[in-house]
Amino acid sequence: MMSTASLLDRIETQSATTAGARLRTTMAAVRVSFTWFGVRKSLTPQQKAQAAESFDAEGRFLSAAKKLIDTKHPAFRAVTAIRGGIEQSWKSQSLPFPEPGVRLIKQDQVEPFALQIDDLRIELRDAVAELDRHFDELKRAARQRLGSLFNPDDYPATLEGLFDVACDFPSVEPPDYLVALSPRLYEQEQARVSSRFEEAVRLAEEAFLSEFGRLVSHLGERLSGVGGDGETKVFRDSAIGNLTEFFDRFQRLNVRSDAQLDALVAEARRIVRGVEPQDLRDDASLRRHVASELSRVQSTLDDLLVDRPRRRILRGSATKEAS
Incomplete structure (x- = not known):
């Protein structure tokens, strides 16, 4: 005779199989990806060696990076806040899926979600345009903070186009x-x-x-x-x-x-x-x-x-x- 625990385990397994089949027929895979300007840059071997001297260490055993711009600036925070809102919206409308970067959304929400991402992309681009207006100011501040570590070649001519968001619906079948x-x-x-x-x-x-x-x-x-x-x-x-x-x-x-x-x-x-x-x-x-x-x-x-x-x-x- 099957024990109560074994019976419950079998019921749970059957329930998961049934629910999985239901998800497969009612949900779609959705992926949200970002293009994002990296605000940190690794130090050169020479710079790491120079920094290691103050700790009496070997440069090759030291990991170090410099922050290119002040991420606490209100204009940069506005950009990152939009990204956070996009990620939160994506997760609140979807379920996890065992594939990196992919979640499951109801099939009848695919088009509304894609339209929502389009609207948020416009909002993000507006915020990036505002950040770009402060870019020279941010670079001047970075020059003062970084001292000899400052390198103008680390900075693009403009930030526009370096921040973006997109969504796609990959097939998992x-x-x-x-x-x-x-x-x-x-x-x-x-x-x-x-x-x-x-x-x-x-x-x-x-x-x-x-x-x-x-x-x-x-x-x-x-x-x-x-x-x-x-x-x-x-x-x-x-x-x-x-x-x-x-x-x-x-x-x-x-x-x-x-x-x-x-x-x-x-x-x-x-x-x-x-x-x-x-x-x-x-x-x-x-x-x-x-x-x-x-x-x-x-x-x-x-x-x-x-x-x-x-x-x-x-x-x-x-x-x-x-x-």
């Missing part, structure tokens, strides 16, 4: 021509792609679980007023707002492979539904009630976070045995 060339290889590729989507399910589960646990723990600390480190914590509106944003994103992108996680998210959403940040500040009784309810969710989440690595190992073993 086996090429059709492989069917005629080698049916055996085509089947192997199909199995490999299926395995990757099952891995994407696991990555999504772990990402959601980790973020959910962090947000619930954060809100619990703010409601109690004291963190795990014993320090007094200030309650801000974002403690509720970030959790609400998570609920919306989870609903949009949920892979529906973990019934227990689904139930916990639904329970937490019920607990804070209709609760405004100011209500929690004004009503101590409500604050205690919400904190108590969330602590139950947190307790179950902690068990899931501890149990998840073991489940992953068992799931992987079950998959290998089946193959």
Whole structure:
């Protein structure tokens, strides 16, 4: 007779396979890439040797670089802030995929996302144009800061065109021509792609679980007023707002492979539904009630976070045995 643990492991494996197949038919691979001017440049061997002398070291064992421009300048910060916003937007609309630089986005969001990137590219170019207007000023400041390390040849004539963003939608499916060339290889590729989507399910589960646990723990600390480190914590509106944003994103992108996680998210959403940040500040009784309810969710989440690595190992073993 199959044990309860073995049965749960088999159910989890089947669930991941089903969810992986669902992702494969409803999602598209999306990649966001940046062209970015490098603000650091390695020192020449001679410069490293000179720097090493002050430490009584050998230059070849020293790694050193110089910063070409002040990255704290408001114009440069505006450019990097746009990049950060683009990356955050990309990740908030997509799920992880086990291929570097690639994530999964809903197929019906492909065109809206591409249009969004086009708009952000224009915003980025405007910010770079503003940065370029300060470029001479930045180079003068660098000349003063770098001293003899300053080299005008390190700097381009203009920064325009050296910062950019693009997105593309690479195929992660086996090429059709492989069917005629080698049916055996085509089947192997199909199995490999299926395995990757099952891995994407696991990555999504772990990402959601980790973020959910962090947000619930954060809100619990703010409601109690004291963190795990014993320090007094200030309650801000974002403690509720970030959790609400998570609920919306989870609903949009949920892979529906973990019934227990689904139930916990639904329970937490019920607990804070209709609760405004100011209500929690004004009503101590409500604050205690919400904190108590969330602590139950947190307790179950902690068990899931501890149990998840073991489940992953068992799931992987079950998959290998089946193959």
